[in-house]
Amino acid sequence: MDLLIGDYGHLFVITSFFAAILASYGYYEASKENQLASQSWLKFSRIAFAVHALSVFGVVATLFAIIYTHRYEYHYAWSHSSNHLPVYYMISCFWEGQEGSFLLWIFWHAILGAILIKVNNKWEAPVMAVFMLVQAFLASMIIGIVIPYLNTKIGSSPFILMKESMPDLPVYTLRPDFIAEDGNGLNPLLQNYWMVIHPPTLFLGFAATIVPFAYCMGGLAKGWTKEWIRPALPWALFAAVILGTGIMMGAYWAYETLNFGGYWNWDPVENAVYVPWLILVASLHLMISYKNSGTALRMAVIMVTLSFLLILYATFLTRSGILGNASVHSFTDLGLSGQLLIYLLTFTFLAIVLIAKSWKKIPFENEEPSAYSREFWIFIGVAFLSLAAFQVLATTSIPVYNSIAKALGLELNMAPPATPETHYSYWQMGFAIFIAILSGMGQFFWWKKMDKKQLWDALYLPIILALACTSSIILFGLLDAYTGEEIHYVVKTAYILLVAASLFSIFSNIMIFAKVVRNNYRLTGGALAHIGVAMMLVGILFSSGYSKVVSLNNTGLLYSKEFSEEVNRDNLLLFRNAPEKMKDLQLIYKGQRIEAKGYGGYVNKDWTFPTADPYKVILRKELKDNDVVVFKKGDTLETNPENTFYEVAYVKAVGDTFTLYPRIQQNPRMGNVVSPDIKHFMGRDLYSHLSAIPLAADERDWSAVETHTIHQGDTIYINDYVCIFKHVDVLKNIPGVELGANDYSIVAHLLLLGPDGSSYPMHPNMVILTDQSAKGSIPEMNEELGVKITLENVKPDTHEFEFSVQTCQKDYIIIKAIEKPGINLLWIGTLLVIIGLAMAMFRRYREFVAMRNKGQEVL
Amino acid sequence: MKVSYIILLVVIAVAVGVIFSTTGDASQYVDFAEAAKMASDGDKESVHVVGKLQKNNSGEFVGMTYNPGVDPNYFEFKLTDTKNRTERVLFFQPKPQDFEKAEQIVIIGHTNTKENVFVAEKILMKCPSKYEDKEVKI
Numbered sequence: 002m003d004l005l006i007g008d009y010g011h012l013f014v015i016t017s018f019f020a021a022i023l024a025s026y027g028y029y030e031a032s033k034e035n036q037l038a039s040q041s042w043l044k045f046s047r048i049a050f051a052v053h054a055l056s057v058f059g060v061v062a063t064l065f066a067i068i069y070t071h072r073y074e075y076h077y078a079w080s081h082s083s084n085h086l087p088v089y090y091m092i093s094c095f096w097e098g099q100e101g102s103f104l105l106w107i108f109w110h111a112i113l114g115a116i117l118i119k120v121n122n123k124w125e126a127p128v129m130a131v132f133m134l135v136q137a138f139l140a141s142m143i144i145g146i147v148i149p150y151l152n153t154k155i156g157s158s159p160f161i162l163m164k165e166s167m168p169d170l171p172v173y174t175l176r177p178d179f180i181a182e183d184g185n186g187l188n189p190l191l192q193n194y195w196m197v198i199h200p201p202t203l204f205l206g207f208a209a210t211i212v213p214f215a216y217c218m219g220g221l222a223k224g225w226t227k228e229w230i231r232p233a234l235p236w237a238l239f240a241a242v243i244l245g246t247g248i249m250m251g252a253y254w255a256y257e258t259l260n261f262g263g264y265w266n267w268d269p270v271e272n273a274v275y276v277p278w279l280i281l282v283a284s285l286h287l288m289i290s291y292k293n294s295g296t297a298l299r300m301a302v303i304m305v306t307l308s309f310l311l312i313l314y315a316t317f318l319t320r321s322g323i324l325g326n327a328s329v330h331s332f333t334d335l336g337l338s339g340q341l342l343i344y345l346l347t348f349t350f351l352a353i354v355l356i357a358k359s360w361k362k363i364p365f366e367n368e369e370p371s372a373y374s375r376e377f378w379i380f381i382g383v384a385f386l387s388l389a390a391f392q393v394l395a396t397t398s399i400p401v402y403n404s405i406a407k408a409l410g411l412e413l414n415m416a417p418p419a420t421p422e423t424h425y426s427y428w429q430m431g432f433a434i435f436i437a438i439l440s441g442m443g444q445f446f447w448w449k450k451m452d453k454k455q456l457w458d459a460l461y462l463p464i465i466l467a468l469a470c471t472s473s474i475i476l477f478g479l480l481d482a483y484t485g486e487e488i489h490y491v492v493k494t495a496y497i498l499l500v501a502a503s504l505f506s507i508f509s510n511i512m513i514f515a516k517v518v519r520n521n522y523r524l525t526g527g528a529l530a531h532i533g534v535a536m537m538l539v540g541i542l543f544s545s546g547y548s549k550v551v552s553l554n555n556t557g558l559l560y561s562k563e564f565s566e567e568v569n570r571d572n573l574l575l576f577r578n579a580p581e582k583m584k585d586l587q588l589i590y591k592g593q594r595i596e597a598k599g600y601g602g603y604v605n606k607d608w609t610f611p612t613a614d615p616y617k618v619i620l621r622k623e624l625k626d627n628d629v630v631v632f633k634k635g636d637t638l639e640t641n642p643e644n645t646f647y648e649v650a651y652v653k654a655v656g657d658t659f660t661l662y663p664r665i666q667q668n669p670r671m672g673n674v675v676s677p678d679i680k681h682f683m684g685r686d687l688y689s690h691l692s693a694i695p696l697a698a699d700e701r702d703w704s705a706v707e708t709h710t711i712h713q714g715d716t717i718y719i720n721d722y723v724c725i726f727k728h729v730d731v732l733k734n735i736p737g738v739e740l741g742a743n744d745y746s747i748v749a750h751l752l753l754l755g756p757d758g759s760s761y762p763m764h765p766n767m768v769i770l771t772d773q774s775a776k777g778s779i780p781e782m783n784e785e786l787g788v789k790i791t792l793e794n795v796k797p798d799t800h801e802f803e804f805s806v807q808t809c810q811k812d813y814i815i816i817k818a819i820e821k822p823g824i825n826l827l828w829i830g831t832l833l834v835i836i837g838l839a840m841a842m843f844r845r846y847r848e849f850v851a852m853r854n855k856g857q858e859v860l
Numbered sequence: 861m862k863v864s865y866i867i868l869l870v871v872i873a874v875a876v877g878v879i880f881s882t883t884g885d886a887s888q889y890v891d892f893a894e895a896a897k898m899a900s901d902g903d904k905e906s907v908h909v910v911g912k913l914q915k916n917n918s919g920e921f922v923g924m925t926y927n928p929g930v931d932p933n934y935f936e937f938k939l940t941d942t943k944n945r946t947e948r949v950l951f952f953q954p955k956p957q958d959f960e961k962a963e964q965i966v967i968i969g970h971t972n973t974k975e976n977v978f979v980a981e982k983i984l985m986k987c988p989s990k991y992e993d994k995e996v997k998i
Binding site (some may be wrong): 166195369370372377380381384387388391392395396399414415416417418419420424428554570571572573574665673692693694813815 | 862863864867869871874875878879881882885886887888889890905906907908928929931932933953954955956958968969980981
């Protein structure tokens with residue numbers, strides 16, 4: 002076993018850690034006021050940074066090489082990849098494991114660090130001193146060394162061997178040099194294009210939050226207590242736009258791939274990034290407020306610091322294992338919780354000390370802001386954003402309270418709310434109403450101080466428009482379109498308020514946009530982002546508040562009388578090819594489909610034979626694409642055995658018929674995972690997922706074996722079906738079985754006739770191996786009918802054939818379909834927010850560059 | 861009084877409200893005995909009960925009923941909690957995939973005292989295969 006590559010990798014990790022410490026220290030020295038020495042310290046630190054960055058790239062390259070060449074002696078490669086994994090998913094292996102995702106984070110930091118060194122002159126030393134200290138902490142998470150004497154392990158290296166990580170495997174006692182032939186594989190849920198781009202984006206957002214924090218801390222340490230705002234502002238906007246994009250990509254992935262029925266589940270992992278994002282947005286408003294009028298600087302310092310510390314807290318929550326049962330997708334505990342806690346507490350402590358020391362030096366406006374100034378409204382908006390963040394944080398931290406209580410010897414037994422949707426949504430909706438109103442009003446103050454009359458002149462048009470639109474929405478009945486349970490009147494009032502507030506924000510920001518775009522389109526970022534937020538709010542309100550289960554089942558009323566309140570009828574059972582009514586649609590479940598490499602559509606599973614290799618099937622019928630034959634009968638198709646798609650036709654009496662293919666994935670890590678299929682309409686989505694399928698064929702309850710000994714032309718009965726034994730063929734070759742020169746196969750042709758006149762041909766066969774004087778039956782199963790027929794025996798003397806028949810439950814699926822109105826508003830709004838924030842970022846960056854080029858970086 | 865103090869007071873008031881709602885809405889981990897007691901005291905709150913499925917001596921699951929052909933939205937099973945008390949549980953949704961494979965089950969719901977069953981609104985399963993990868997193919 003050549004283990005040099007892992008040693009190199011480990012060496013790179015260790016080098017990157019120590020280089021980060023050296024760079025941090027060097028930059029700290031360089032940031033001191035001593036012109037001569039600081040230049041040489043700066044040079045030293047840049048070299049240290051270069052060494053650090055190169056080693057980080059080295060770690061990434063080494064780990065990728067190990068995964069790419071299937072070196073399963075390494076635990077990371079074995080645990081997260083497999084031989085069948087396509088190259089473009091190999092990079093996803095990086096974020097399936099905890100070590101790899103730290104590596105990704107470190108990688109982004111290395112790139113951001115290089116940019117910071119490039120664009121700054123005076124700021125380089127103080128900013129990078131903070132930056133590289135964070136980087137050293139991150140690198141320590143994957144360093145994987147044991148401190149001698151103390152016997153403590155620091156970090157978890159991605160380069161440990163299988164043998165080191167699982168020394169107790171029984172196979173090692175027999176074969177000490179055992180190497181697994183195939184890996185455990187990447188979780189199939191992550192084999193999705195969103196999962197290739199969502200985690201890197203999210204981690205870039207994580208990484209970016211350090212930049213405003215580093216400017217802030219560096220500024221405080223240097224006594225540049227207000228100068229840090231200008232260079233930090235474009236970065237705060239960058240972090241907000243990237244983190245926000247990452248969060249929404251995750252939401253879209255969840256919507257497309259998971260089956261909890263939506264894009265947001267208030268899962269602790271989601272909440273853990275939502276909270277810092279809110280605080281980041283709040284702090285960026287404060288920074289802008291300071292730039293424009295010199296107020297709120299102290300608040301800005303606190304909020305920027307908080308946004309970074311909350312990222313560390315999120316890291317601690319999701320990676321320390323503290324969430325336990327509370328989350329579906331937290332990482333496994335690698336024993337890093339202590340280290341993560343030290344990381345969090347160190348920076349909390351350092352930040353508090355630095356802020357406390359510089360507090361007096363931070364400029365402070367003693368004057369009370371007037372209610373007609375923008376600062377006043379920004380301040381209120383920030384208060385609401387912070388409260389919204391606090392509310393989510395307080396509930397998400399419930400597992401932490403339990404752990405703290407346990408450490409104090411108490412038994413708390415607190416569990417997350419039983420209905421997180423309502424617990425979080427009602428609070429967040431309340432805050433959202435105010436935030437929408439403020440984002441509509443605040444914009445008017447952007448440009449000048451106002452008095453009562455001017456304010457009213459500016460506001461009356463959007464207010465009237467918003468009220469008029471809200472009234473017509475109510476009149477058109479859009480807010481009571483819900484046919485299920487009654488909406489409580491308080492909730493409905495809140496819905497109406499949210500619609501009105503969002504519309505007000507949309508109209509007033511459109512007015513601002515129209516006014517500003519004539520002078521300078523570059524300044525319209527804020528208006529666009531606010532329109533986007535308001536559209537998102539309306540989209541969320543309708544798609545969640547008015548999402549409606551349409552797959553109502555009105556047949557199974559057997560047990561329900563005792564529990565009339567609790568019963569739900571949300572799921573519909575569809576037998577194969579038996580149409581079922583749903584609203585104005587007819588649903589027909591057509592059968593199971595699989596994917597085939599080289600063929601665009603789905604392939605009927607019944608048209609294929611399985612082979613010994615689960616990744617290959619043999620085709621029983623010609624496969625055509627628009628009348629062009631793509632695969633011939635008997636061809637071997639490459640498929641993905643994890644995924645089965647269930648074809649369901651949605652037939653309308655008038656209008657379009659469409660087909661959806663909800664999926665079930667046999668996920669070795671998570672059992673059967675259900676993914677929806679979504680039909681997008683202009684005003685709504687129809688979202689369908691399976692709730693249950695029959696057990697796998699070998700786990701089902703089969704009837705007792707019935708044996709029929711019959712002649713050609715005879716008829717027997719199987720359940721409700723008439724079965725005609727038509728004739729037999731003798732074949733010299735059958736797909737999937739290798740036959741010798743004297744071997745042959747007997748194929749029986751049976752035809753099953755259903756009560757409704759439908760017919761189902763079945764072909765059980767028997768292989769005769771003459772030379773070995775052996776025979777074997779290949780039974781045929783018809784999933785749709787739940788019938789399995791085996792040709793057991795042939796009696797040449799009496800011309801009789803012996804068949805055994807077994808039956809089970811007919812093939813069915815249970816489906817749930819949900820209508821989500823207005824969801825497109827959410828996605829369009831998201832795009833607007835991204836565009837708006839990005840425009841603001843470029844504008845602020847240009848300001849920074851202009852001042853820097855004038856030599857006024859610190860002014 | 862300055863406006864900023866009023867704002868501060870409002871913020872503090874809302875924050876206190878948030879804390880109260882967190883503790884109020886938080887559910888609890890209990891056993892069946894406590895769940896039944898809460899229900900008979902008129903407490904309608906949903907609770908979490910942790911338990912295992914009941915098996916007979918030959919390792920088969922007992923008390924599990926799911927007939928999708930009759931009613932796809934009715935699933936019944938028996939759960940033994942950590943104190944070894946077994947109760948009938950109703951779940952008015954399809955039987956979750958891989959239910960039998962779950963090593964540990966958390967049900968969220970409440971006891972229906974009239975019928976003496978536990979009505980689960982949600983089921984969380986902890987599958988042994990979920991996050992562990994201890995199986996090595998040779």
